[in-house]
Amino acid sequence: MKTTRRRLLQSAAAFAAAPALHLGGAQPTANRPPNILFLYTDDQACWGANAYGFPEPHTPNMDRIAAGGALFENAFVTTPVCSPSRASLFTSQPSFRTGIRDFLDYRREPELGLSEQFPTWPLLLQQSGYRTGLFGKWHLGTRAEHHPTRRGFHEFMGFLEGGNNPMDPFLEIEGKTSQIKGPLPDLLTDAALGFIKRHRTQPFLASVHFRAPHSPYGPVPAADTAAVADRQLAPPNVAGLDVGDVLKRRLGHYASIASVDRNVGRMLDALDSWGLASNTLVICTSDNGYMIGHHGALGKGNATSMLPARNRLPNMFEDSVRVPMYLRWPGRVRPGTRIREMVTNLDYFPSLLRIAGAAGAIPDGFQPCGRDFTPLLLGEKTAWRSTIFGDYDMYHYFEDSMRMIRTERWKLVTHSHIDVAHELYDLQHDPGETRNLIGSFAHSEVKIDLRRRLYAWQTWMGDPRRRAPWEEM
Template structure:
């Protein structure tokens, strides 16, 4: 080995490894950065870009102005952790036990299985730095946490929500983490998440590799606490944080406005670090709106398979590839983000675990036309089932069944079941066939619902009916 130094040997080995990595690694080195921002329980019309007249969201609206606004975006579930299961796997959540929890509670001892490919894990394999700032809610057990499921870094909380000031969860235990270390940090949660997201962008931009940042806010999820409401935090301390005697429309607007400010800080950080042009920014919600949300022009809300419980805002910008100011009527769903973002990054899903979602990139770039879609849902509380096929929607709540044209009738008022019996039978049969391919519902799984004692407009609702 005359003339072969140790440095040259290591250099040759590195070059060989790069060669073996193939074109996927080469493409990933040029891939766009991705910032995926998810609000919690934000209703379809809760931002100005979707028509809310009493709430200014200029920073979130920047994403719509520079990219695409979807008018027919759906969540995979009417509650958070089930949708998050679909987001991170690209598949119907009902394929995994964690996805049967509606949502995951502190009594659930599992999480995402280690062998399940995930969006951050697949991007990391393709050369991305990956980080989660904010909400995890896919299992609080440490060996099922974000660092074990594809993220290089994690700063946030593991459970379903935290108090905005004390950072305690619904079990009244501290739930703020830096990696796998429990920490304490003073401040309003939305502000802290924004600051850590900005720091993550700055550090990632300097590293010279593409990065994937998941920024999952707890806003505007209850407890109903704006930055001036620390007294409310003290009042409900020691409770499960739900405070059905709390909150107002004004409080809700302030919670959303504070999140909007932090989104602006993130967008400004991308520009300040010179990476805005080639960064994909997504803004969306995990399910339909909660008590103080605006879900117009739909009825229903979180925990319900009516359109208001499933329709969500969804915005995406990518200045280098997508035309600004587009409005897309393409029906899409949360699990589409995995194949779409992987395609944008120059990589692909694990062939052993194909996604149920589709790659939207050809449609977004104008290389393919919009197309009809078929989606399925079920929700154990109140024995709910739903299917959308084109413009038609099959819906079941307890023992009542419906057929709606949700494009002509977004309020879901005109039941077409008797007028179009063949369509009703076709959709009902298709839903039954699809359901047989998923894991069966489990009586021991939690399924959240609201009763008339909790919400006055639910005066006819009680405990879930047995299926």
């Protein structure tokens, strides 16, 4: 059965009270915590955003968020593929703890999903008086016990599996799935705006999880294709690539990003027109990065080579793990703020709970692995991390357990697969990660130090796949 967009906006409302917020001396509007609009794209790297200095995409509305608030120059995900990244976002735990180690394939592993043993920050916001809604991609379990309404959302409109049609998608609305006419980003935005309008008199969390710009990139509305049609794309600097194929794919990817950006503008305009912008925290980020010809690859952490061999390229490249991240909070975050410190998707849990005045809702005995980044937002002096870690146990398509340690200058990536070499990059002198220094005698001390620090982290975190450095020698 096909459903119209009018039906999609019809749903009952319920009231939820919320406690007051006190953060850095700032008083929230009407003595209540801020609303939260969380915008989440799928497979968008920093090269897919104008605000990061790349002219080819079309992201004027994402840029509005950055200009009106903060841009994080070094935001990372700890696992560069869909399901593990999303589980870590919600729980502030690495993928080897959540048990969601690769993207979920419900044909092969229908029993897997986000376990109730882990609290999620939407659940704790819900328990603290927020009205919560998720609109879009879930990809964290299809069984009833894994449903978004069991993991912190009062309302869900979207799809449980990873893929969907960019046009005329199949969507679950009020527990029933049907095909709906229209572009998927627009339909999700329609539902989110309806939710916000119904609950605008109370604190709300509206999470909009776009499927775009994940492939297939189209079809998209003609206006979004036209927005990037005149782009002069730079050819990839990798020998052996089919340049025409790469540029065609990139143009389609940019059109898909434009379809999201246009709907981001719709939501920002609605917040303005409804008088909600001044007390709404807006976040825009992605679940992982993406490559189209970068390193000769297509995809993210489980990429495929675009060279004739078409082999799998398991990786933790910057284009896979580094993502755009903008945050606007009028009256609290100074417009045009740029934050250089390294943050990860594990940091949302403690940060958003503090901002919402709900940090006290964290259960006793549960320790988030992320850090509260609100001091960075507010310009407060604080000692911050200089090292981040990542993990990815790839088992679809190819088996390779990767672990990453990244400092402000160095990155070490280890691989379990015997045919994949460990990697060491000097990001200061080689930001494009084109020269693997793992076999360089001149960098032996750096390699040994990073490897020992990585093992210490794995031991402390209880990584079941940890391997001592001396076992590799």
